[in-house]
Amino acid sequence: MKYPTRIYYTETDKAMMWDRWQKGESLNSIARHFGRSHSSIQGILARAGGIRPPPRMRSRRALTLSEREEISRSVVAGQSLRSIAASLGRAPSTISREIKRNGGRRQYRASKADQAAWDRAHRAKTCKLAENRALAHIVAEKLQLEWSPDQIAGWLKSTYPDDENYQVSHETIYKSLFIQARGALKKELLQHLRKTRTMRRSRHHTQKTDGHGRITNTVSIRERPAEAEDRAVPGHWEGDLIMGSNNSQIATLVERNTRYVMLVRVLSKDTKTVVNALIKQAHKLPREVYKSLT
Numbered sequence: 001m002k003y004p005t006r007i008y009y010t011e012t013d014k015a016m017m018w019d020r021w022q023k024g025e026s027l028n029s030i031a032r033h034f035g036r037s038h039s040s041i042q043g044i045l046a047r048a049g050g051i052r053p054p055p056r057m058r059s060r061r062a063l064t065l066s067e068r069e070e071i072s073r074s075v076v077a078g079q080s081l082r083s084i085a086a087s088l089g090r091a092p093s094t095i096s097r098e099i100k101r102n103g104g105r106r107q108y109r110a111s112k113a114d115q116a117a118w119d120r121a122h123r124a125k126t127c128k129l130a131e132n133r134a135l136a137h138i139v140a141e142k143l144q145l146e147w148s149p150d151q152i153a154g155w156l157k158s159t160y161p162d163d164e165n166y167q168v169s170h171e172t173i174y175k176s177l178f179i180q181a182r183g184a185l186k187k188e189l190l191q192h193l194r195k196t197r198t199m200r201r202s203r204h205h206t207q208k209t210d211g212h213g214r215i216t217n218t219v220s221i222r223e224r225p226a227e228a229e230d231r232a233v234p235g236h237w238e239g240d241l242i243m244g245s246n247n248s249q250i251a252t253l254v255e256r257n258t259r260y261v262m263l264v265r266v267l268s269k270d271t272k273t274v275v276n277a278l279i280k281q282a283h284k285l286p287r288e289v290y291k292s293l294t
Helices: 011-022 027-034 038-046 065-076 081-088 092-100 110-120 133-144 149-159 170-178 187-192 271-282 287-293
Strands: 237-243 249-255 261-266
Touching (some): 011 027, 133 149, 133 170, 149 170, 249 271
């Protein structure tokens, strides 16, 4: 069995995924653009709960690459920490920490130090509901009473008008539910939302499109020949797929003239699996009957 090769999406690819997702495209539509399955795209979007992460930005107070290059040149020139700090308009303690955490005077390199600082800054901000467990408990109780996040946010604002510690936006509640890494609200609370999806959908998303839920390149049942319609001639079959619980399914073929029924249990509902199962079952029929199928 040949497995698909693993693909590593670039930041540009991921940005394109988010652009399409925010415009309301489905996972299948985005996946077709990259020639992958929808699960490949879902894995990336689901990590953020379907909510596009804000772009990363450097703090205005952080050292810039040009400042680090100046530190590197000054260190090589043997200048003191105070003179380096004075030339950059920084505190001597800032320069001292910068050099110590990046290998000291002998090993300090501007580009490596700048990349290390960017990597260290890549950490999620602690969610308000994770910091204030009393507030999280109140929100969880209201969700269990089938309150919407908008109702909860409005109630908190009117109940605690002078205490911002007990106020939270509806967006924060949604993010805490959809992004479980925040560690604020349990995943089970999702079932109390009015729309029990596990990822945020775009406001532009709609299922009322021409191609949604339709099989492409189909032939309408109205176009079947007259002899099949009046059941006068044997050899015309109708197929169907019966879905059961626990991901079980049975494919059926019914001969229109004799009403002979053929049932086949299939392990999956995809086209290839169903067709191969029916072909295998059809080989067990008498040769004359099998010819009518082919």
